[in-house]
Amino acid sequence: MPVTTCIFDAYGTLFDVSAAARNAAAEPGAGKLADTWQALAESWRIKQLSYSWLRAVTGQHADFWQLTQDALDWSLEAHGLDGDAALRARLLALYHELQAYPEVPTMLAALKARGLATAILSNGSPGMLEGAVSSAGLGAVLDDCLSVESVGIFKPARAVYDLVGQRFGCAPCEVLFVSSNGWDAAAAASYGFTTAWVNRKGEPVDRLPGQPHHVLTDLARIPELEVF
Incomplete structure (x- = not known):
């Protein structure tokens, strides 16, 4: 799928x-x-x-x-x-007004142009996420910002990843989950998401039950992955 x-x-x-x-x-x-x-x-x-x-x-x-x-x-x-x-x-x-990485706006716009749903799933509180998205000018290319505050526990708890299906009505196999945290990509892979680890520092893959399906140095190639 x-x-x-x-x-x-x-x-x-x-x-x-x-x-x-x-x-x-x-x-x-x-x-x-x-x-x-x-x-x-x-x-x-x-x-x-x-x-x-x-x-x-x-x-x-x-x-x-x-x-x-x-x-x-x-x-x-x-x-x-x-x-x-x-x-x-x-x-x-x-x-509260962190800069987005340079490739982010173009990458997200490319995904939206293909008709894909896009969202953030973060440990961040709603106010923090709102400030970052607004200052980076990403509101038009994101459908939602999902915060762990709605379940009261941080990643990698499964209840956090459950939020995606609850919001978008999709099965785990229909989700590409992207994180710069190796442990997050690993946990999301164990959950059932297809995962991409943005390994900006060239670190080894974490020794955890789940393994990222794709390892990238930045986000630019996300729209080119053969998962869509």
Whole structure:
């Protein structure tokens, strides 16, 4: 059965999660951040994901915006930047308007031109996703933004992937799921989706039960995959 529905993870897949720290570091008066922004961005992302998994396992859910703040606070302290309230506020403001990767608008427009449904499925809270989609100008090429907040648990819980069929009335085999997170692509493959892992860093494939069906270096080739 051909794919009818293309679902994308948001952070790190459509939106560049390093952009907030990178852009803040380029602003006047960035100080120490100018030298440490890459390390800060990496630890911020790692802690953000780690907190989502730990909260899912322990049943102590909080929305992704809270996790984003908690992860930033840890990272600022780890890199000797805690205590700078203005920097913290600026980084969080920039996270609400993350840049999309350059190939994203054209790729999504190509999928829509073929009559395919397109949507985001993300750990992000609705407000976060709305801000990112709006600032990137992607509203016209996305049919919906599905947030884990409707089920109260983070990926890779199966209840999250269930949201796709509930929204679009499609079987798992009709879905192409795209993520930059290897664990997310693996879990979605185990669920029954056809998956594409956007492996921007050239990392090894995760040793997990599911395996991505396609491994790409960016999103440009998504419309060319022989799944439609």
